[in-house]
Amino acid sequence: MGRAFVYVILGGGVAAGYAALEFSRRGISRGELCIISEEPVAPYERPALSKGFLLPEAPARLPSFHTCVGANEERLTPKWYKEHGIELVLGTRVKSADVKRKTLLTATGETISYKILIIATGARALKLEEFGVNGLDAENICYLRDLADATRLVGVMQSCAEKNAVVIGGGYIGMECAASLVINKINVTMVFPEAHCMARLFTPKISSYYEDFYKSKGVKFIKGTVLSSFENDSSGKVTAVILRDGTRLPADMVVVGIGIRPNTGLFEGQITLEKGGIKVNGRMQTSNNSVYAIGDVAAFPVKLFGEIRRLEHVDSARKSARHAVAAIMSPDKTGDFDYLPFFYSRVFTLSWQFYGDNVGEVVHYGDFSAGIFGAYWINKGQLVGAFLEGGTKEEYEAIAKATRLRPMVKDMIELERQGLGFALSITQQPTPPQPVEITSSTLALEKPMYAWHATAGVVLAASIAVFAYWYGRRRRRW
DSSP: OEEEOSEEEEOOSHHHHHHHHHHHHTTOOTTSEEEEOSSSSOOBOGGGGGTGGGOSSSOOOTTTTBTTGGGTSOOOOHHHHHHTTOEEEOSOOEEEEETTTTEEEETTSOEEEOSEEEEOOOEEEOOGGGGTOOOTTOTTEEOOSSHHHHHHHHHHHHTOTTSEEEEEOOSHHHHHHHHHHHHTTOEEEEEESSSSTTTTTOOHHHHHHHHHHHHHTTOEEEESOOEEEEEEOTTSOEEEEEETTSOEEEOSEEEEOOOEEEOOGGGBTTBOEETTEEEOOTTSBOSSTTEEEOGGGEEEEETTTTEEEOOOSHHHHHHHHHHHHHHHHOGGGOOOOOOOOEEEEEETTEEEEEEEOOOSEEEEEEEGGGTEEEEEEEETTEEEEEEEESOOHHHHHHHHHHHHHOOEEOOHHHHHHHTHHHHHHHHTSOOOSSOEEEOSSOEEESSOSSHHHHHHHHHHHHHHHHHHHHHHHHHHHO
């Protein structure tokens, strides 16, 4: 017994929700689209799980954060899917896939066939047992990847007020969960093997700011070591964490955030894999023309850098989903995915955004003591990445645009002096037909049609922008 659809989305995370919205906008017929998800709920905004969902007061709960509210669009509740004729097959695991026959076999024995498949299986949280750590069935060891994990974490947190938590991992999940634990009045110690937090993205100087801020909230850091084992009581609950260096940490709960692994198992040996995920072209199409991949599981060409990347972030999931559907529904009008890598986080009173790539030489700028600062990454003479903490909407947009333009940079000292004003001055110019270059004291277009006119105009624009930025910051800060 089975069912047949024109389009099937396998996976029910963020990417699936945004793909469904894009399909509906492009006019699919009722009954053509099916979403299969292991989770028992319709797609939702996963970032809420490490933020609003964990708040002690007025926490976020479904249906408030179903997709696609994270992008200020419609909230796709189960009723929305029904009204639009989209079949939701929830709480269902697919145990095998045959891309040649275009079929999926569920754990209950049902066969679901398709003409076009979109793989949106995302990734799973890495577990400590994969690193040889025992005692992992304790009820007070928590992970955070899906709604069930978050619900369990909330229950454990509620029993641990004024008690001790150990967070294993210094990346996204570790940092955001640590902040939520503090807000819930739990004593937090973070443990990770790297020399500083967010080591895959932050420089040591940037990390130092956030670590100091967390310390001011009572968080303790133990760096350069890893978990070795647990101590448990007679009921099996963890009572202490033992580190490889011999340190013993009392623990009433443990939160583990040590990375993720893309869910590619169903398709290994059937389609091409790369960078740990499923390789796709600029249309999000796999090596099988009837199969597409989006979100965390997709390894796609980033045009800006000329190489394949797999990006683990909600923004990439949303935009790759929209692009894949556009390529499927309007192939003649859809070019290659042209994505600017983007990461962000909001914890406590902090808010940062990063665009591009963190390779090359780093130039820091701004006032770290006031919590308004940033950094540029310069590789082979071009701006390739930009970071900003404490910016306004306009300032974040400025660093994004500047990163996409990839201006040439020759004088690092001048770049540091201009700071955010550099990005603002770039974005206030008409988009130049040729690369923009920063010299010791001026910005100049390469080979302008009227050289002195262009140079004078750009210098004036840059000067005005830098003064406006300085004056506005001064008013805002003092």
